[in-house]
Amino acid sequence: MSNTQDYVQWFRGAAPYIKAHRKKTFVIMVSDEVIYSDRFVGLVHDIALLNHLGIKLVILHGSRSSIDSHFADNKLESRFHHNIRITDAATLPFVIQAINEVRTFFEAQLSTGLPNTPMSGSELSLVSGNFVTGMPLGVIDGIDMQHSGKVRDIKHDEINELLALNHVVLLSNLGYSRTGEVFNLPAEELAGKVAQALKADKLIYIQQGITNGEATASTLSASECDLMLQDPATPSELKSLLGQAIQAIQAQVKRVHLIDPQVDGGLLLELFTRDGYGIMVTNLFYEGSRAASIDDVGGILSLIEPHESSGVLVARSREQIELEISHFQVIEKDGMIIACIACIPDSSARTAEIACLAVHESYQGSGLGNQLLQIVEDRASKSGISRLYTLTTRTSHWFIEHGFVESRDFKLPEARLARYNPERGSKILLKSI
Numbered sequence: 271m272s273n274t275q276d277y278v279q280w281f282r283g284a285a286p287y288i289k290a291h292r293k294k295t296f297v298i299m300v301s302d303e304v305i306y307s308d309r310f311v312g313l314v315h316d317i318a319l320l321n322h323l324g325i326k327l328v329i330l331h332g333s334r335s336s337i338d339s340h341f342a343d344n345k346l347e348s349r350f351h352h353n354i355r356i357t358d359a360a361t362l363p364f365v366i367q368a369i370n371e372v373r374t375f376f377e378a379q380l381s382t383g384l385p386n387t388p389m390s391g392s393e394l395s396l397v398s399g400n401f402v403t404g405m406p407l408g409v410i411d412g413i414d415m416q417h418s419g420k421v422r423d424i425k426h427d428e429i430n431e432l433l434a435l436n437h438v439v440l441l442s443n444l445g446y447s448r449t450g451e452v453f454n455l456p457a458e459e460l461a462g463k464v465a466q467a468l469k470a471d472k473l474i475y476i477q478q479g480i481t482n483g484e485a486t487a488s489t490l491s492a493s494e495c496d497l498m499l500q501d502p503a504t505p506s507e508l509k510s511l512l513g514q515a516i517q518a519i520q521a522q523v524k525r526v527h528l529i530d531p532q533v534d535g536g537l538l539l540e541l542f543t544r545d546g547y548g549i550m551v552t553n554l555f556y557e558g559s560r561a562a563s564i565d566d567v568g569g570i571l572s573l574i575e576p577h578e579s580s581g582v583l584v585a586r587s588r589e590q591i592e593l594e595i596s597h598f599q600v601i602e603k604d605g606m607i608i609a610c611i612a613c614i615p616d617s618s619a620r621t622a623e624i625a626c627l628a629v630h631e632s633y634q635g636s637g638l639g640n641q642l643l644q645i646v647e648d649r650a651s652k653s654g655i656s657r658l659y660t661l662t663t664r665t666s667h668w669f670i671e672h673g674f675v676e677s678r679d680f681k682l683p684e685a686r687l688a689r690y691n692p693e694r695g696s697k698i699l700l701k702s703i
């Protein structure tokens with residue numbers, strides 16, 4: 271394929287993501303090691319691009335390695351308790367100085383107007399303020415953590431107002447108490463709390479050392495994160511972020527992305543390509559979702575029966591479901607099958623039919639249909655299927671909203687044609703994956 275075609279394909283492939291991300295809120299934390307690395311210029315460019323694509327951005331920076339070097343330069347000893355730096359009154363000015371230096375550098379880079387880059391002339395409007403209220407960590411195991419603090423409150427309404435005006439909100443890992451004290455906050459935790467307070471669509475950590483040098487795109491559920499937290503082989507940087515990711519996901523942040531900036535443009539690959547680039551933590555894989563087994567046939571039959579009676583779904587016999595059970599995905603809650611979908615490949619194994627999609631009435635409208643479709647699409651694409659089709663009488667708009675298009679000239683695979691009932695007048699919808 272020529273480069274031009276590659277480019278066209280890539281751009282078309284990115285289109286659904288461009289559309290999906292528009293007007294969404296992303297909280298991005300960048301570690302100071304990345305800010306001072308040669309990857310940073312490219313990253314600034316990519317952040318500007320996100321802003322121009324209509325994404326609402328809150329950006330935070332970390333300061334850990336800069337604080338370390340300020341301490342070393344000034345021959346100060348770092349004291350830690352439970353891996354948290356104890357910031358006392360004597361070292362607080364050095365901590366503030368280090369944080370302000372990172373912030374000023376970060377702010378300056380984000381204000382460059384990006385000369386000599388494809389985003390030349392585009393300027394971000396950055397806004398900062400006292401959006402973070404901190405409070406003392408207090409005394410832990412008899413040790414007073416002094417100016418090491420935790421997040422008390424995020425002024426989310428004020429931040430949201432600024433985001434609506436297309437400003438980019440820039441935050442440092444400092445918090446101020448209601449009594450006027452300054453607290454050094456862990457940047458990863460602050461990013462998590464900001465994302466939770468804003469109910470952000472994405473929380474993104476860009477930090478070195480996450481993947482031990484092996485960058486492979488992966489998707490994790492909260493329970494898979496739990497398993498990785500218990501695994502001694504998981505790098506400690508990754509563990510700390512996974513802990514934040516679980517909390518964020520449980521607090522309704524939709525997705526958390528962990529990006530190790532080994533490749534220039536990793537952020538764009540993660541956000542605008544199907545395969546992604548980093549680690550994505552999501553609640554998409556509803557904890558009760560799983561491949562169906564023969565024991566689920568009864569539950570599936572009870573779930574689809576009302577839709578068969580009303581003519582929305584084609585009637586399927588118990589035998590047919592038993593034969594096709596390996597192609598079904600179900601969601602189970604409290605022992606009951608509350609949603610199901612089938613993805614049945616044809617003999618070429620390049621095309622598959624999406625069939626028998628149903629969500630129990632009490633659970634409709636909470637995203638389960640969407641989750642099941644995404645799960646089977648993801649699996650189908652990984653198994654080499656490039657096209658999905660579905661036949662529907664009353665649900666065409668739902669499928670169209672999920673990327674399907676109506677087709678009048680698609681020829682059904684022979685095996686499917688044998689069971690086709692033209693009297694239903696079903697529409698045939700296709701989706702390339």
Ligand SMILES: CC(C)(COP(=O)(O)OP(=O)(O)OC[C@H]1O[C@@H](n2cnc3c(N)ncnc32)[C@H](O)[C@@H]1OP(=O)(O)O)[C@@H](O)C(=O)NCCC(=O)NCCS
Pocket residue numbers: 577582583626627628629630633634635636637638639640641661662663664665666667668
């Ligand atoms: C279609 C169905 C699977 C969607 O599952 P779900 O979990 O409710 O869907 P989601 O929560 O992901 O999406 C809900 C959105 O889809 C919309 N929707 C639901 N049914 C729709 C339909 N028939 N046509 C168009 N949009 C529909 C809802 O209005 C809602 O939109 P909103 O968020 O803008 O209000 C479910 O409604 C269902 O089981 N319907 C009956 C069986 C059926 O039609 N199966 C498909 C046969 S081909």
